[in-house]
């Protein structure tokens with residue numbers, strides 16, 4: 001829909017805006033048992049990180065307790081969390097992954 005301007009004869013239009021989806025941060029939590037190399041592998045495999053960024057994120061989580069793997073729409077974030085937790089359990093690692101509104 002558009003509104004015609006008045007006064008100057010200049011026509012302005014208000015664009016109908018489609019809603020942007022809410023975004024969710026996927027967070028990785030530190031623990032004392034999961035090997036560092038396994039966490040790097042997770043970040044490469046499920047979050048499409050290169051080896052350097054993956055190592056950087058892993059060390060951030062190791063030192064600070066929590067870190068951001070990526071920001072996604074709800075369904076994608078939920079799928080990543082499930083994939084990380086399932087894959088970690090299959091390898092007997094206690095790695096925890098969660099999501100929160102951005």
Ligand code: TYC
Nearest residue numbers: 029030031034035036061062
């Ligand atoms: N703290 C773990 C260790 O010393 C490494 C680790 C890093 C575990 C990040 C989980 O999300 C994590 N082996």
